[in-house]
Amino acid sequence: MNAKQLLRSKGSAAKLYKLSVRKVAIIGAGIIVLTLAKKLKGQMPGLLIDIFDKYSFPSSGTSIRDSGVLHAVLCYAKDRLKARFCREGTYTLSELIQKYGLPILNCGRLLVPHLHKNITNLLRKYTCAIDNGCDERIVDHDYARRVQPVIMPRDEYLWSHKTNVLDPEAVTNPLGMQIVDAGIVSIITKVLRVNSEEELLVTSKGVHRYDFIFNVAGPRSLDLYQRDTGRGIRHRLLPVLGQNVTIITGPEIRTSLYPVPDPEWPYLGIHITPGIRGSAIVKPNAVPIFRCNMDEIKMVEWRDF
């Protein structure tokens, strides 16, 4: 069975079962794979699942190094899949945090407009959040100051009291344990190629055959897809190194502070997040990497730039 057949079948685990899928491979061991594997195993206990990751299980990559913000504001149109996935993802993560008593910082988030045109975008975000049933509020400077004593004076801010900060590594570990307990096998090796027509997966350790292969290797999914299908070759990844700075002194940061996203510049923008283990972090400054493979960058010092 190839991806087209699965897509036509709408991709649910029940459909996988009907299509006689008994053995699947999943490439990547990030948060998306861990939740996917858990869900598949829950719906099809007899399914054999192998997870491939080139470094570690669970992933030692983006999924444990991100900002750890558990977003509660849904800025996507209500009927979009992204909105549904965010809603369900937030719910599932909150359940996991409660079940395992994982650390969570109930700090909320303030969206702070910098320029006048940001007010229009702020109101758009507010409308979208309300459409999605989120509990957001437009607040004034007095209110914002009660949340975050040192803050730029503005007429309006968007306050999301349900946005929290978690420890991404603390979340992936119990998910990883659940997966091991469910009998899912993790194989540490780099997947060199996929042949989706024949459902073959090629690694340095050999060639493996599966009924279905999920390519969930984060940004590297694109390379595997291009090598497999020869399609999408006009798309390229622009590797960007995100730099973080820890705030050691200065005003206390009690809430997450974000700029209002500007649709003309579809980046999150530099934001400040209170640290779940202490100091707040400013992130991410984005530096394009033209010379070397991102995978080879283990640690980069600010002064290197």
Ligand SMILES: Cc1cc2nc3c(=O)[nH]c(=O)nc-3n(C[C@H](O)[C@H](O)[C@H](O)COP(=O)(O)OP(=O)(O)OC[C@H]3O[C@@H](n4cnc5c(N)ncnc54)[C@H](O)[C@@H]3O)c2cc1C
């Ligand atoms: C700087 C930054 C901050 C972020 N902050 C937040 C936040 O606050 N809140 C939030 O919700 N989201 C945040 N995100 C987004 C979030 O981290 C990602 O959406 C999420 O981690 C993606 O998970 P993933 O499982 O798809 O991919 P990844 O975590 O990237 O996992 C992919 C895995 O695939 C493996 N792999 C790749 N190629 C191969 C191969 N050929 N063979 C075998 N294995 C391979 C890698 O080793 C890796 O472990 C942030 C992202 C970044 C970059």
